[in-house]
Amino acid sequence: MKxxxxxxxxxxxxxxxxxxxxxxxxxxxxxxxxxxxxLSQDEADRLVQLPLACIDTEYPNKLNQVIGNDDYLKxxxxxHPAFYGCFDWHSAVHGHWSLVRMVKMxxxxxxxxxxxxxxxxxxxxxxxxxxxxxxxDELSQGFERMYGWAWLLKLxxxxxxxxxxxxxxxxxxxxxxxxxxxxxxxxxxxKLHYPIRVGTHTNTAFAMCMIYDYAEKTNNISLKKIVSDxxxxxYIDDTNCPLEWEPSGYDFLSPCLEEVxxxxxxxxxxxxxxxxxxxxxxxxxxxFTLSPGIVADRNDGHLVHLDGLNFSRAWCLYGIAASSPDxxxxxxxxxxxxxxxxxxxxxxxxxxxxxxLASFALLSLSEE
Numbered sequence: 001m002k003x004x005x006x007x008x009x010x011x012x013x014x015x016x017x018x019x020x021x022x023x024x025x026x027x028x029x030x031x032x033x034x035x036x037x038x039l040s041q042d043e044a045d046r047l048v049q050l051p052l053a054c055i056d057t058e059y060p061n062k063l064n065q066v067i068g069n070d071d072y073l074k075x076x077x078x079x080h081p082a083f084y085g086c087f088d089w090h091s092a093v094h095g096h097w098s099l100v101r102m103v104k105m106x107x108x109x110x111x112x113x114x115x116x117x118x119x120x121x122x123x124x125x126x127x128x129x130x131x132x133x134x135x136x137d138e139l140s141q142g143f144e145r146m147y148g149w150a151w152l153l154k155l156x157x158x159x160x161x162x163x164x165x166x167x168x169x170x171x172x173x174x175x176x177x178x179x180x181x182x183x184x185x186x187x188x189x190x191k192l193h194y195p196i197r198v199g200t201h202t203n204t205a206f207a208m209c210m211i212y213d214y215a216e217k218t219n220n221i222s223l224k225k226i227v228s229d230x231x232x233x234x235y236i237d238d239t240n241c242p243l244e245w246e247p248s249g250y251d252f253l254s255p256c257l258e259e260v261x262x263x264x265x266x267x268x269x270x271x272x273x274x275x276x277x278x279x280x281x282x283x284x285x286x287x288f289t290l291s292p293g294i295v296a297d298r299n300d301g302h303l304v305h306l307d308g309l310n311f312s313r314a315w316c317l318y319g320i321a322a323s324s325p326d327x328x329x330x331x332x333x334x335x336x337x338x339x340x341x342x343x344x345x346x347x348x349x350x351x352x353x354x355x356x357l358a359s360f361a362l363l364s365l366s367e368e
Contacts, residue, residue, distance in 0.1 A: 033329040036318045037336050039365040041106045048102050048111055050346070050358035051095035054086040055118060057355070062088045066139040081130035082122045087355040090148035090201070094359040096122065097155040101362055104162050116166060123170040128177050135180055145188065149181045150207035153214035160218055182223060185211055189226055195234035197259075199251030199309070204234065205258040206312070212265050228266040235259050239278045247293050252308030252360070256280060257316035264323055273324060283320065286330045290317075292341035301352035307345060310338040311360035315367055339364055 039047070061076045061084070076084040083092035099115045106112075134140055144152075156178040159171040195204040208227050215224035241256035260280065264272055282288055290313070293306030314335035321331045339361070346357050 033325065034333050034336060036321070036332050037314075037339050037365060039102075039105065039362070041109055043365075044102045044106050045110050047346070047358050047361060048099065048109065048115065050354050051086070051098040052111060052114065052118065054351075054355045055092060055095045055099075055122065057085045057087075057351075060087060060351070064088065064143070068137075068139050072139075079130075079134055082124075082127035083131065087351070090144055090151050091356040091359075093148060093151045093155055094356065097151065097158055098359045098362050100155065100158045100162060100167075101366060103164075104158070105366060107164075116164070119170060120166060123173050125173045128173050131177050132180065135177070141184075146185065146204070146207035146211075147201040149185060150210035152178065152181050153185075154210045157214040157217040182220070186223060186226055189230045192230070197255045199246065199248050199253045199255055200305070203253045203255060203258055205231075205255075205262045206253050208262045209258070209265065212262065227262075231262045231266045235263055236275070240281070241279055243280060243282070243290070247306060247309050250302045250305050251293070252305040253312050254309065254316065257313055257320075261316045261319055264319055269323065273327075276320070283331065284327050288330065288334075290334050290338075292338045295342075295345070298345060298353055299350045304350075304353040304357070307342040307353060307357055308360045310342040311357070311364040314338045314364040318364070318367075335364070 058076050063076060063079065065072065065079070067073065080089055080092070083089050083096070086092040086095045096119060099119055103109065103112050103115045109115075135143065156171065156174055159167050159174065189208075192204065196202045197204070208231055212224060212227045212231075214220070215227060238259065241259065243254075243256045246254055246256060256279075260276060263275055263279075267275060276283065292313075293309040295304055295306045298304050298307075317331040317335035317338070321328045321335070342357075343361055346353065346361060
């Protein structure tokens, strides 16, 4: 068994850095709007310390395991030889995605070699086979449905579009597990008659966004069609989403905005514009406001979810603004405000947030 890695907060990461983020330019856009915040290399060098630390941090660990008998009682690294760190399986997966994403964006970053070696160490054929054995167990058929599935496909899609010499091998190593997850999505989504409209892991729209993006990157036409068809089935007739009811106390996703995010993908530009006018008509008002979520105790693993909400909201708001800058460009400033509210709290904080929030920050700062 591996030795337990100790998580040490990186207190220095946001000190002495007056401009941790950057905007695409120093001027307003032609429409007089601010640019969205993006990730600088200096900030990436700081942010990457979180996933670098946690992918090898085996304990504490939340296994979410159904136990059939005494033989199921094994350590995290025995059960999940590739994704045993970062407190739980899905956080380990998106911790690996974070490493791939950042080293793709900034190949010259200080920790690039360490990041690549960490990925190679975990994403071996043998380790992935161990993950497959877990997923094939009859008691694990619903394991990580659909949140963890979606992050696994997000990682696979990121490897697929990376031109590093090691990327193809890691993608090939992961392929048997990736295929299992694709098959489970294809089987499960048509059986899900009603979407799950919550602000936490089981939110259907959030998972479908990532599954759709994977299908698009890998040209998986059948998977893309299934997601598109199910999104229309779930959401096409929705109107007047009660955004004022959000957030709930433990949310790290916005049910309303995540629904917009998937419909933005599956509808044509004109159809999406018509749908959004009915679903969230208030968004087009230039005086629209949305306050960031407030975390009262960052040592509480559930309350700290609201930092994640601020990042995922920004991801959605940026996407809406890009769909029609003249109509929704004012949402960029709201997204920027959400990121600025939570980013300084990421590092030097408790492991309750540190094991996963870097991925959500990266999602908001680096996604198209």
